[in-house]
Amino acid sequence: MYLTQSLQRSLQQAPDHTATIFNERRRTFREFADRVARLAGALQRVGMASGDRVGMLALNSDRYLEYFMGVWWGGGVLNPVNVRWSVAEIVYSLDDCDTGILIVDDQFLPQVEAIGAKAARTPIFIHAGELPTPPGMLSFEQLIADGPAVADAGRGGEDLACIMYTGGTTGFPKGVMQSHRNLWAAGMQRMTEMPPIRGGSNLHIAPFFHIAGLGRAVVQFLAGETHAVIAAFDPLLVLRTIERERVNETLLVPTMIQMLLAHPDFARYDLSSLARMAYGAAPSAGDMIEEVRAKLPWVELSHSYGLTEACPIVSTNPPENHSAEAVASGLSKSVGRSCVGVSVKIVDEEGVQVARGVVGEIVVQGANIMQGYWNKPEETAKALRDGWLHTGDGGYLDEQGYLFVVDRIKDMIVSGGENVYSAEVENVILRHPAVAMCAVIGVPHAQWGEAVHAVVVPKPGCEVSEEQVRAHCREFIAGYKCPKSVSLREALPLSGAGKILKRELRDPYWAQEKA
Known part of the structure; x- marks a missing residue:
């Protein structure tokens, strides 16, 4: 290895x-x-x-x-x-x-x-x-x-x-x-779930400093496939490269897929070589799956859940769980089942395994799990306990072993003593036809401690009001989960890997609280 x-x-x-x-x-x-x-x-x-x-x-x-x-x-x-x-x-x-x-x-x-x-x-x-x-x-x-x-x-x-x-x-x-051993095992686990395309080519879009980029590179080396590389994500460059180099597969995050599909020149390019599109970093955003099926019906979609400490693979939701039936049943919102060689369980605050359907912390075990944190024995001891990596992510397992991620535990909003999982609220807001992207955060509230706040980016050419967003949410989730306030933006702050930087959204509200 x-x-x-x-x-x-x-x-x-x-x-x-x-x-x-x-x-x-x-x-x-x-x-x-x-x-x-x-x-x-x-x-x-x-x-x-x-x-x-x-x-x-x-x-x-x-x-x-x-x-x-x-x-x-x-x-x-x-x-x-x-x-x-x-x-x-x-x-x-x-x-x-x-x-x-x-x-x-x-x-x-x-x-x-x-x-x-x-x-x-x-x-x-x-x-x-x-x-x-x-x-x-x-x-x-x-x-x-x-x-x-x-x-x-x-x-x-x-x-x-x-x-x-x-x-x-x-x-x-x-x-x-x-x-x-960690990186080799993670690469082999991924290849077991999604066998490589013999003689295929992969377009590297995720930054190589991020585990998504490094992990994908390891997989392509193990498979002996061609590495097509672009310096950074640019929708037009992605389209041109797929057409010119006859790329077979790529890895993106949902925000990137949405920008790709929405590009005004999308239909001008021959993307027939593209067989697979993997996505990660977040659950599927809004109607992204339906849009991919409509515009690229021959492309297989798969979703992976992981983290740097797992190098990064934990679970995979395969192409068959991205069908119309899977979307209707809610299975497409799962992050799949644990990969070969990876064990997953859900535990409470005391580390005790909880029943199926009960939300707790996701903990993981396998040959892909990190050795620890460099020169940080206390942090390592907190993360690696009794042979299990404590991810800090909240989630639950259904009866078939499908994993659903509900939130980062630290992102969970506690409003009036009730736990609100931002991912659940975000999934509802993203079903609104005028919403392109959103992020839900907790902001200070004198009576409830925290209040649910939504930051919304409308789709190009669309308008949506605060009251329309709140009314839409009331149709699908309990009142205490619905945003008490909504702000509209042209864009959300994103990391190099395409993740929404919630800390940047939260900080101004909590800085005022501390002042």
């Missing part, structure tokens, strides 16, 4: 098959493996020893995939840096796990000076881009050209493969330690 074995296999069995596509650049597995082995040697020459951390601050590219494999081939550990972070957050992650080398693309060159000045240990900076390499930095391309290639270090099993920092929504970011 070492991750570079997948590249060794592709090199042996299909050396001339296309490995990576980025813009106009295409490389075979033979070319890719040679560059990986040369990059590994270069990293060793500039100081990377076995187990040392190497960071990358960059948008998606073929070089990012070379970074993944090159660091592993040379015996190092990845530290993919969140591109949405401030310099202070970046420096914290570098200092926290003593990252000695940082690869930076053109987009983030302006941050290099500040990072170098503030880091406890100034990293060796390597420039990976199309612009001339700035003074004081090493050139990614020159390091590869100088060679020589080195043998695969062969690290695997319980050896550390990656430290992936969480978004830091509470306190400082936590470095999730993922072993070769």
Whole structure:
């Protein structure tokens, strides 16, 4: 169970098959493996020893995939840096796990000076881009050209493969330690649920610094498939790339799928090669499933639930649960059943398993579960208890073992002593024909402690009022769950992975409360 074995296999069995596509650049597995082995040697020459951390601050590219494999081939550990972070957050992650080398693309060159000045240990900076390499930095391309290639270090099993920092929504970011075994197991679990398309190609859209992007890359390497890459999500670029490269599958979040389907040029592109579309990060949004079935009826939809600490896979809702019948029955709102090799149960505050249909905390066990948090033994002990990962997500299991996620436990709203799960309210609001996106949060209330507040984004060309949203909710859910207030916006704040940043929506309300 070492991750570079997948590249060794592709090199042996299909050396001339296309490995990576980025813009106009295409490389075979033979070319890719040679560059990986040369990059590994270069990293060793500039100081990377076995187990040392190497960071990358960059948008998606073929070089990012070379970074993944090159660091592993040379015996190092990845530290993919969140591109949405401030310099202070970046420096914290570098200092926290003593990252000695940082690869930076053109987009983030302006941050290099500040990072170098503030880091406890100034990293060796390597420039990976199309612009001339700035003074004081090493050139990614020159390091590869100088060679020589080195043998695969062969690290695997319980050896550390990656430290992936969480978004830091509470306190400082936590470095999730993922072993070769963890990532390998997660990739195999995903492939068991959705067997690879022989000779297929995948379009990487999720950012590689996020576990969704890294996890998908691992799956494609294991399957020996072609990696088509775009730097960041852009609906028109996605459409063009699928048509030009005859892409077979991709992973998106619901907000991205909605933007793709709503693009005015959507119908102009030939998307007939697309066979599968996986989505994650949130339950299906509104009528997204119906829209996909209407506009891309041949495409198989699947939904996965996971988290960074699970590398990321926990459960999968397969294509058959996205039919009209499944939508009508509510099964499409499930996140599926636990994957092969993953155990899931629901527990109460005391850690005792609850009955089917009862909401509690989702806890998970399997070979894909992280080793712990880097240098945070207390946080690790809270998350990993008696062999189970406590996810912090609220949910329940039905009689057939389908998992329904109702909310982050910390996002649960307690109004007048009643628990309100924001996901339940959001699902109702998204059924309104004029609503494109929404987020439900708790805001301070003098009498009830918290009140339910909805932030709504109308569909283009549509109008919806606060009272219309509230009246719509009263048709489907209890009065105490209905929003007491509604605000309308043109857009919601999103993370690099497409998740709605509820903290940014909540903070202004609670800051006023504390003032």
